[in-house]
Amino acid sequence: MADATPQAVDNIPPAEVPEVELYHPKSWWTKYVFSQDAKVIAIQYSGTAIAIGLVALVLSWLIRLQLGFPGTFDFITPEAYYQFITMHGMIMVVYLLTALFLGGFGNYLIPLMVGARDMVFPYVNMLSFWVYLLAVLVLVASFFAPGGPTGAGWTLYPPQAITSGTPGGQQAGILLMLASLMLFIVGFTMGGLNYVVTVLQARTRGMTLMRMPLTVWGIFTATVMALLAFPALFVACVMMLFDRLLGTSFFMPALVEFGEQLEYGGGSPILFQHLFWFFGHPEVYIVALPAFGIVSDLISTHARKNIFGYRMMVWAIVGIGALSFIVWAHHMYVSGMDPYFGFFFATTTLIIAVPTAIKVYNWVLTLWRGDIHLSLPMLFAIGFIVTFVNGGLTGLFLGNVVVDVPLSDTMFVVAHFHMVMGVAPIMVIFGAIYHWYPKMTGRMLNEAMGQFHFWVTFVGAYAIFFPMHYVGLVGVPRRYHELGDATFVTDSLHSLNAFISVAALIVGFAQVVFMFNLFWSLRYGKESGGNPWRATTLEWQTPETPPIHGNFGKDLPIVYRWAYDYSVPDAPDDYLAQNDPWPQKAPASEAAS
Amino acid sequence: MAIALILVVVVVGSIMFHVLSPWWWTPIASNWGYIDDTLIITFWITGVVFTLVILFMAYCVLRFRHKEGRKAAYEPENNKLEWALTIVTGLGVAAMLAPGLIVWAQFVSVPDEATEIEVLAQQWSWNFRLPGADGKLGLSDNRLIDADNPLGVNRSDAAGQDDIIIEADDLHLPIGKPVKVLLRSADVLHDFYVPEFRAKMDMLPGMVTYFWFTPTRTGEFEILCAELCGVGHPHMRGFVVIDTEEDYQEWLQEQSTFAQLSSPTKLSAAARLEE
Ligand code: HEM
Ligand SMILES: [Cu+2]
Ligand SMILES: [Cu+2]
Numbered sequence: 001m002a003d004a005t006p007q008a009v010d011n012i013p014p015a016e017v018p019e020v021e022l023y024h025p026k027s028w029w030t031k032y033v034f035s036q037d038a039k040v041i042a043i044q045y046s047g048t049a050i051a052i053g054l055v056a057l058v059l060s061w062l063i064r065l066q067l068g069f070p071g072t073f074d075f076i077t078p079e080a081y082y083q084f085i086t087m088h089g090m091i092m093v094v095y096l097l098t099a100l101f102l103g104g105f106g107n108y109l110i111p112l113m114v115g116a117r118d119m120v121f122p123y124v125n126m127l128s129f130w131v132y133l134l135a136v137l138v139l140v141a142s143f144f145a146p147g148g149p150t151g152a153g154w155t156l157y158p159p160q161a162i163t164s165g166t167p168g169g170q171q172a173g174i175l176l177m178l179a180s181l182m183l184f185i186v187g188f189t190m191g192g193l194n195y196v197v198t199v200l201q202a203r204t205r206g207m208t209l210m211r212m213p214l215t216v217w218g219i220f221t222a223t224v225m226a227l228l229a230f231p232a233l234f235v236a237c238v239m240m241l242f243d244r245l246l247g248t249s250f251f252m253p254a255l256v257e258f259g260e261q262l263e264y265g266g267g268s269p270i271l272f273q274h275l276f277w278f279f280g281h282p283e284v285y286i287v288a289l290p291a292f293g294i295v296s297d298l299i300s301t302h303a304r305k306n307i308f309g310y311r312m313m314v315w316a317i318v319g320i321g322a323l324s325f326i327v328w329a330h331h332m333y334v335s336g337m338d339p340y341f342g343f344f345f346a347t348t349t350l351i352i353a354v355p356t357a358i359k360v361y362n363w364v365l366t367l368w369r370g371d372i373h374l375s376l377p378m379l380f381a382i383g384f385i386v387t388f389v390n391g392g393l394t395g396l397f398l399g400n401v402v403v404d405v406p407l408s409d410t411m412f413v414v415a416h417f418h419m420v421m422g423v424a425p426i427m428v429i430f431g432a433i434y435h436w437y438p439k440m441t442g443r444m445l446n447e448a449m450g451q452f453h454f455w456v457t458f459v460g461a462y463a464i465f466f467p468m469h470y471v472g473l474v475g476v477p478r479r480y481h482e483l484g485d486a487t488f489v490t491d492s493l494h495s496l497n498a499f500i501s502v503a504a505l506i507v508g509f510a511q512v513v514f515m516f517n518l519f520w521s522l523r524y525g526k527e528s529g530g531n532p533w534r535a536t537t538l539e540w541q542t543p544e545t546p547p548i549h550g551n552f553g554k555d556l557p558i559v560y561r562w563a564y565d566y567s568v569p570d571a572p573d574d575y576l577a578q579n580d581p582w583p584q585k586a587p588a589s590e591a592a593s
Numbered sequence: 594m595a596i597a598l599i600l601v602v603v604v605v606g607s608i609m610f611h612v613l614s615p616w617w618w619t620p621i622a623s624n625w626g627y628i629d630d631t632l633i634i635t636f637w638i639t640g641v642v643f644t645l646v647i648l649f650m651a652y653c654v655l656r657f658r659h660k661e662g663r664k665a666a667y668e669p670e671n672n673k674l675e676w677a678l679t680i681v682t683g684l685g686v687a688a689m690l691a692p693g694l695i696v697w698a699q700f701v702s703v704p705d706e707a708t709e710i711e712v713l714a715q716q717w718s719w720n721f722r723l724p725g726a727d728g729k730l731g732l733s734d735n736r737l738i739d740a741d742n743p744l745g746v747n748r749s750d751a752a753g754q755d756d757i758i759i760e761a762d763d764l765h766l767p768i769g770k771p772v773k774v775l776l777r778s779a780d781v782l783h784d785f786y787v788p789e790f791r792a793k794m795d796m797l798p799g800m801v802t803y804f805w806f807t808p809t810r811t812g813e814f815e816i817l818c819a820e821l822c823g824v825g826h827p828h829m830r831g832f833v834v835i836d837t838e839e840d841y842q843e844w845l846q847e848q849s850t851f852a853q854l855s856s857p858t859k860l861s862a863a864a865r866l867e868e
Contacts (some may be wrong), residue, residue, distance in 0.1 A: 019789065078824040103622065112783060153821045157782055157821070159782070160782060160821065160823055166823065199790070203829075224784035229703075245724065252738050253735070253797075253798045254735045254798070255735055255780050255799070256745075256779045256800060257779075258716065259739075263813065268800075269770070269799070269800065270800070303665060304664075304665045305667075306668075308668070309669075309671070312675055334784065334794050336776075339697075339700070342701070343694060348692060350690045352684060354681070357682045358679060361646075361818070362675075362677075364646060364649055369657060369666035370653070370657050370666075371657065371659050371664060372653070372657050372659055373660050380770065382596060384645060385650060389642075389646050389647065390643060393639035396638075397635050400693040401697050402694075402695075403632050404633070404701070405628060405792055405793060406618070409786070412820070466607060467616075470610075470614060470616040470617075470854060473618050474617065474619070477817055477818070479821045480827040486788075487619060488619050490615075518783065553799060564669070566665060574664065
């Protein structure tokens with residue numbers, strides 16, 4: 001058998017660095033508001049992300065109301081429609097998913113899972129949240145600015161993003177959007193450096209890289225990618241601001257707007273697209289990799305079985321992370337770039353399918369011969385696999401350059417990316433919340449509400465996005481607030497759209513139940529104890545639940561094994577915590593703590 | 594139990610939806626049937642993978658569901674299985690990529706005999722230019738665009754004088770002749786998209802992009818814009834009419850050249866002389 005489970009007590013280096021004193025909060029304010037404790041920061045990040053995410057959810061209802069029942073809602077003007085989709089898309093991708101996975105789960109789980117007392121730079125970590133909050137407020141401000149938020153699409157392509165035919169293009173909308181993104185990146189960078197350095201420098205004794213839970217691997221790799229990808233977006237934002245405010249022409253060629261020659265000349269709109277997607281494609285994986293990592297741990301824990309092919313899983317995460325920097329132009333097959341690039345980018349894109357497929361096989365093979373507990377986290381993990389496999393496979397259509405040509409910019413694309421980076425990661429987020437909520441609060445989330453939430457969300461989301469592929473296949477372009485007449489616009493197509501919209505509203509309602517559950521269980525949830533899932537990783541071994549500032553007791557835990565020792569033959573229990581020295585005896589100091 | 598059942602329902606339902614639903618692509622009207630073929634290959638391969646993975650998962654859930662006394666197997670790795678799966682996946686991917694790249698090679702090699710025509714997009718309408726008797730399009734530039742010269746054709750280029758200008762009206766093309774469509778934009782990004790032709794391409798100010806196709810069916814085909822271009826985006830429509838050769842020639846006789854449009858007085862004088 002493989003050596004992935006070193007029973008190795010030989011791998012415990014002596015402590016090298018003396019422990020440093022943590023910052024001790026002196027008042028209520030520094031304990032709960034301007035807190036430097038990663039766990040409090042995590043909750044602040046998550047709360048803000050979920051709050052703004054709810055705005056994006058409501059926007060999706062408005063979008064679907066317009067598409068399902070065109071002409072019924074007078075307040076959804078074409079301008080408003082474009083503002084809705086733009087804000088919906090940008091909020092979902094950046095302000096919800098990125099912030100929640102990295103700022104939320106990253107902050108909560110990294111120190112706990114690697115056995116650290118906190119992030120290495122707690123003060124910077126705190127600033128990271130406050131800058132993020134500012135970014136969100138600036139974004140929200142654009143809803144109230146004259147002219148409203150930008151309606152340029154979440155891709156913000158110039159020249160359109162800063163010209164007058166687009167809502168917010170010549171008003172405050174686009175400026176606030178760019179400012180907010182820049183703030184977000186500044187805030188993220190402060191947090192991101194923390195996550196990376198903490199993983200590299202603050203792991204407890206015995207926690208080698210190849211013993212880390214895949215959750216940490218996923219978040220770590222995603223953070224490294226984000227640190228490399230966001231700067232491209234940052235400079236693109238700066239350049240567009242200059243074009244808009246100072247009259248430079250980075251992205252603006254000579255153009256005639258409604259019969260009037262503008263002052264611009266010589267710039268390249270395609271340059272923006274390269275910068276945007278150099279960020280934008282890795283961004284997809286910045287959202288996906290933490291989900292991959294987390295779902296691996298959920299599946300393993302709830303199937304009471306070690307994750308299958310751990311080392312392959314780690315290399316797949318790292319490989320996908322690296323490859324995702326050389327595939328960006330698959331978003332630009334019909335952008336007008338030199339078509340010969342298509343050969344290169346189609347090849348790299350389809351190569352990424354291989355490590356991605358390996359991950360899927362390994363999840364499913366972890367279930368195989370497992371002892372599957374159909375708890376809520378497991379149900380959501382299964383929901384994730386279905387939607388991710390579906391969305392990943394349609395990626396093979398869009399990645400294969402010539403197949404993309406008829407599908408590009410149609411609703412097929414919208415369906416594809418919602419499956420793969422909308423629904424799938426959100427399934428993992430839900431699973432993760434059901435899984436870690438007991439650690440964060442000491443109480444379980446209500447099971448009945450959770451079951452309702454899962455079934456409606458999973459079946460409903462599939463009912464929204466699976467048929468949507470066919471709307472695109474028929475020929476409907478994306479970003480159309482009404483279809484008008486065309487040969488392919490039939491009555492049956494209209495009824496399909498109405499069906500999708502009804503499903504979207506129902507799924508939206510289920511989220512309200514989930515939100516209610518979050519608050520209700522805080523008071524009335526069943527008490528969970530410290531390790532309700534009988535899981536191996538360190539966050540479940542803390543002396544207190546919820547863990548207090550400093551996470552662990554007097555001594556940091558010592559790690560003797562990988563994170564996946566479930567159902568080890570001959571072991572006394574069906575799991576061995578990472579700090580369980582079995583079959584040896586614990587050293588005296590350990591036993592005492 | 595319910596979850597295993599729903600997994601089976603998802604698979605069966607998806608397949609039935611695919612086969613039975615009325616929503617499918619428009620009948621093709623160009624030479625790009627190869628694109629449809631590649632799409633079909635991709636549907637097959639991905640459909641098989643989807644079915645196998647999800648059904649296998651349903652089986653696992655059913656068979657290995659927790660019950661009293663069950664203990665999971667302990668098998669961290671299995672090199673043989675992992676490599677076998679990797680290789681099979683690699684082959685499946687190659688089976689999609691290879692035909693895809695072959696068809697792409699055709700897509701990017703424009704035949705020499707293709708006629709060049711030009712489309713100029715603006716917020717929110719389509720204009721067209723066809724080469725005149727000399728078979729060549731004259732130079733053009735966005736900076737030359739004004740009320741009298743909506744396409745920005747260069748007046749000092751002799752090749753442009755006989756170009757046919759079609760402003761915000763239908764484009765006609767003869768059936769069976771390859772065309773290279775040169776794409777320009779006066780203002781923001783647009784995308785020339787006729788679903789029945791399968792091909793599409795963005796149009797950008799400051800650049801000329803292109804694609805080529807051969808019309809294979811007569812009829813009227815609607816042009817849609819497929820790249821967000823502001824609030825009028827869905828309303829930016831036009832028609833390409835594919836004619837038989839005779840119909841096309843007849844239509845062509847009625848169109849005006851750039852020179853005629855530039856000097857309306859001369860045009861009416863010429864018309865009077867003919868009478
Ligand atoms: C129930 C939940 C959701 C529904 C019903 C929904 C619906 C939609 C629809 C119908 C559009 C396309 C509108 C158009 O092109 O005309 C759209 C756009 C978009 N959605 Fe969602 N969505 C949901 C959740 C999400 C999530 C979780 C994400 C996160 C990745 C997301 C990201 C986006 C993005 C990036 C766009 C593109 C915006 C643009 O075209 O600029 N959505 N959504
Ligand atoms: Cu991409
Ligand atoms: Cu458009």
